[in-house]
Amino acid sequence: MKISRDKWSSNFSEWFDWVISEAEIYDYGRYPIKGAGVWMPYGFKIRHNVISLIRKLLDETGHEEILFPLLIPEELLKKESEHIRGFEKEVFWVTQGGEEKLETRFALRPTSEVAITLMESLWIRGYSQLPRKFYQIVSVFRYETKATRPLIRVRELTTFKEAHTIHETYEDAAKQVKEAVEIYSKFFDILGIPYLISKRPDWDKFAGAEYTIALDTLMPDGRALQIGTAHHLGQHFTKAMDYKIQRADGTLTYPHQTSYGISDRVIATVISINGDDHGPVLSPVIAPIEAVIIPIPGKSEEDTKKVFSYAEEVRSTLASNGIRAVMDSSEDKTPGEKFYIWELKGVPIRVETGVREMNSGSVYLKRRDTLEGKVVKREDLVKELKNMEKTIEEDMRRRAKDWFEERIKSFDSLPDAKRFLENRGGIAEVPWCGSEACGLKIEEEVQARVLGTPLESRPRGNCVVCGRQSTTTLRIAKTY
Amino acid sequence: MKISRDKWSSNFSEWFDWVISEAEIYDYGRYPIKGAGVWMPYGFKIRHNVISLIRKLLDETGHEEILFPLLIPEELLKKESEHIRGFEKEVFWVTQGGEEKLETRFALRPTSEVAITLMESLWIRGYSQLPRKFYQIVSVFRYETKATRPLIRVRELTTFKEAHTIHETYEDAAKQVKEAVEIYSKFFDILGIPYLISKRPDWDKFAGAEYTIALDTLMPDGRALQIGTAHHLGQHFTKAMDYKIQRADGTLTYPHQTSYGISDRVIATVISINGDDHGPVLSPVIAPIEAVIIPIPGKSEEDTKKVFSYAEEVRSTLASNGIRAVMDSSEDKTPGEKFYIWELKGVPIRVETGVREMNSGSVYLKRRDTLEGKVVKREDLVKELKNMEKTIEEDMRRRAKDWFEERIKSFDSLPDAKRFLENRGGIAEVPWCGSEACGLKIEEEVQARVLGTPLESRPRGNCVVCGRQSTTTLRIAKTY
Known part of the structure; x- marks a missing residue:
């Protein structure tokens, strides 16, 4: 079993651009908008097959597909101030209709929590209607100022599958986050994508979330790529929008919510993780032509x-x-x-x-x-x-998993972790006391990004920064 | 077979608003953007079933699905000046990204001819690659200044199926327009939607088209609704963008194009054309629940x-x-x-x-x-x-067809046609000399809109305006 992975892994970025262009998957860099590409027929079919899989998994678990308008009025978006702060530098604004200046600016949806909460408040008034699980597959927009990369960091994410759920209690929402992670795990297993599940550190969670669980994979160049996230939103948005439901005992309460999403990056991953000098190797599961x-x-x-x-x-x-x-x-x-x-x-x-x-x-x-x-x-x-x-x-599936697992290593010292990440990339795990100060110090020293902690913590050794007894393990990687 | 159609037909507008809201199809008027609504789960499934049908018909006839970016730079849109003149008062403009003013304005796609022609010029260089037939199912945006109506006249059309084809010759493109009309006819036949096929008059064709063929149906209130159009674009866009291909003999020529589209209106129609005081009657073909x-x-x-x-x-x-x-x-x-x-x-x-x-x-x-x-x-x-x-x-299917055909009548005088349209609505056919002057006069006198002429002209009698020998029949109706 001989696969030349030279170009594919050592010069992955060039390989990826070559493949998506020559295999007529995604035409990028020629359409005159930065960070936007065109799905060509062959690529569209790969995308279609990937979407069909996630749609099936969501439908089977009681998720209901909906479709919201693209535009969100500024006033609505701002109802939730912490949330908008997380996005305000990345929002595209529509300010003009025909030859008229609009009275209020409209955002191209960066994500849909506020819009969906608004409609939920009209649709759902009592506990007996809960839980509800909605999802939509839409384009979302980010005015990225960082360098864009086709399908990986773009200004129009054309395949954003966002789910939004609503629950009576915190616990029920927490269970939903677990279900979301299970669904995504199953989805990635079917696609043959290896991943690690991490709880993001507090300083890197979704704006307004109680906590964020993320699924990360590795690209052939050893850099980590976030391919799925699930957020427990608590009562953050329902409180901000003063939306209460009636409980069984007649009292009112703010419902709890979750949201979770995957994007074009999943398609970038299925194209990337199996390849050689001849191009990508598509799994029969999603190949347009078997x-x-x-x-x-x-x-x-x-x-x-x-x-x-x-x-x-x-x-x-x-x-x-x-x-x-x-x-x-x-x-x-x-x-x-x-x-x-x-x-x-x-x-x-x-x-x-x-x-x-x-x-x-x-x-x-x-x-x-x-x-x-x-x-x-x-x-x-x-x-x-x-x-x-x-x-x-x-x-x-096995080759991708073996390759992935070889690239996850534990270290007791930061310089070793740093050397490892700089040498061949991958994910380094180090003992951590749990403090934000030490976490940020680690990011700075290693010049990499914290992915977070395993869901089940197995403390081992002393924090690599302060030397205190560790309470958990911190995962770090160079990321996209 | 007793169906009370009182409310349904005599107060159709109220009935329609009631149905789409109470049956949880489309939430309209509560989302804080004029002319934009939310597809609720039940409505989304109807939409999904309708889309699956047209997708199948297009795939079977060699159409390739693609997906273009939402945004079109102003400069690109303006490459085709006649075309932009047709749309410029209806374009939403993105002018700001984050806190920065953008260097160039981006349009939310009103339609995609220029964007697609641009990419075709990169993808297709010679006759042997022709014809190609592309389509995409996307949202398009119109800054409507007229009164909006849910699913019928909106600012975000969420279900715009636009096809774009490219050919070596005028004749081949003309054949393609015929195929488009056949596909739409089949589609509407399956859905049980009755329709008339008309060639739109020159003053009402698509901006930049050689000619436009349209399919119109009637809503229960007797007003006509355009539910499909197909345009022969000739070399209009390829000339405007100076895009040539190589012919078999080595010479260069501007390729010919067509485009054709259907929208949310098809879904409005399947909900509307069969109904009674109890609500809509969905065909088993597209019913989410049979x-x-x-x-x-x-x-x-x-x-x-x-x-x-x-x-x-x-x-x-x-x-x-x-x-x-x-x-x-x-x-x-x-x-x-x-x-x-x-x-x-x-x-x-x-x-x-x-x-x-x-x-x-x-x-x-x-x-x-x-x-x-x-x-x-x-x-x-x-x-x-x-x-x-x-x-x-x-x-x-038969009832809808009978109802429709009863409402198409021929008249020899304008006052009779006017009375008919004012009384119960429908489509009036009158003899016409073919001149634009007389056509516009008819629109003015009858206070209705010209739908156009039958594809096969059967001249009969004298023009209802000038009295000259008619060359064709003109169809007129109150329209949406």
Whole structure:
């Protein structure tokens, strides 16, 4: 199992830009708005398959899909002052309609807590209507001043799945945060994305939240990427907007809320975590095309014609068995050129049919992930291909997990952690007393970012800054 | 077959507001932005089912889904001056990012011709890559100064399906417009929406188009509603942006384009065209719930318990046969209250199960459209329910079509046409010489809007304005 990961991991940023452009996934940097890109047809299908998966998981757990307006009036956004402070430098403002100046400015939604709380206050008046779990899949906007990166740090996040839930008690909301983390874990497991679950430190939680749980993965360059967050919002927004519900005993109370989101970054991750010098390796779970059939021309025109019709039969068999299969019947490219293109698209399985295969009633299946191939009988094709898909999925998941786990290391001293992160990247864990002062000191010394603490704390050794007995473990990484 | 259509048709506007609010489809007028509403869970599902249908039709005909950024820089939008003139009074402008004034203003997309042409010029360089058919389903924005109406005239159209195609020749683009009209016709046929296809007059075509074909329906109040348009754009945008492709003979030419769109109005229509005093009547094709099971409590607690478990068996049978079925097992409502709620939601079939049904191994099916019911045997349930759905669909389609066709009338004099339109609404057809002067005169005299001419002209009589021999028929209606 030989995969050259040289370019892919050592020069990941360049590799990523090359892949999303050449594989026609996402056209970035040419549309004349900084930090905004165009989803091309092939990329749109990957995105669509990823969205379908999360939609299914949310629907199954009683989440209801809704759709809110894009615009939020300034006055509404400002009802929650701590929240707007967290976003105010990043908000795009609509100030003009036609040739008129608008009376009030409208924000392009940076996130939707206030808007949703407002409507909840009209829809839900009593405990018997709780809990409710809503979600929407929309674009959100951030006027990023940092350097933008396609799908990773953009000004228009085109695939923001934000969930918002409302509960009678703090405890019920806390349970919901757990459910959110479980749903995201399941989602990432299906996609084969490895992750760590951390409680963000207080100084890095969502504006207005009681606490924030985050899921982080690692990109091939060893930098951590936040791919999911879940916030316990407590009564923060309901108090700010003076929204009460009636309890069973007739008294009034401010309901508790949670919110949780994932973004385009999940799609960036599925494209990134499995790759090589030939391009990305898509998991059969989300690949727009599971198998590409490539007929190999024969020596005579007659042979070639027969081979093409044999290839078409193969395609038809696969398609009628529910496999997303296409045949590359273009005549202006050599098989080698076709191999190059479809490897670059990350299609998990290539099916080659030449004269030899045709005459022996077989096909040659080639795995994109390991580039290993095998001959299978025509009548076993569907079974063999499905088995191969399963093996590919499992192998990809395991390889990504192994790669990830190798990059998580514990250290007792900050200089060691720093060296580790600078050398090959990854996530360093150090003992920590729990104080914000020591936490910020760690970030400064290591020149990296604190991801937070494990949900189940296993204190070990002394705080790497103050030397006191540690109460927990702190995770640090270079981040996107 | 008795349907009271009094309130529904004579006071349609009030009926529509009542339905979308009480059936929890679309919350309008309470979110603090004029002309923007919130899709609630039940409405979102109707929307989702409608979108799935059009997506399927487009995918089957070789359209590729893409997703463009929301924002369009002013400079880009202005590259096509005739086009921007058509929209400039209706554009929302983003002028500020965080606390900074932006160097250039960004428009919230009013439509996407210029943005898409720009990217096409990067993606497609030669004839062999043509035709390409793209589409996206996005929000578009219009700073409407006219009175807004939920789902019908809004400032944020949340469900704008816009298709954009590109071709080597004028003729190929013209064929594409025909295909677009065929796709929309099929779509509306499936939804049971009656329509007329008209070529819009030159003074009312899309800014920059060679010609515009539109599909119009009638709302219950007799006013016409444009529900689909297809434009032949010629070389208008490619010339404006100086975008040429290479032909087979090596020469360069400006490619031809088309665009076509449908919006939230389709969903407004499926909710509106079949209804009565109890609410809307949804077609099984797009109903979020095809059948609601309502257990009728017995005289004893034991009977009631048995009835509920019998109802649950019925639900389970339907669900396992792929029918979207729910059981209303709430205990704080009487069956009568449940009937009211589910009729208001427009669920096509109600399944009642009481002691009598349980003991005789049957269920009672009630059609929402005619309010007629029948007893069917438990073992025939799935077959009978599917047959009933088919009958409902056919009857709804026929009734809507009959109603529509009754409201299209030919007239030889303008005063007669005017009286007809003022009296009960509908579409009036009058002989027309084809001149713009006479067309505008007709609009003025009748105080209505010209919809255009049939695609196949059948001249009859003399122009109702100038008295010259008519060359075609002009359709006029009060419109939304």
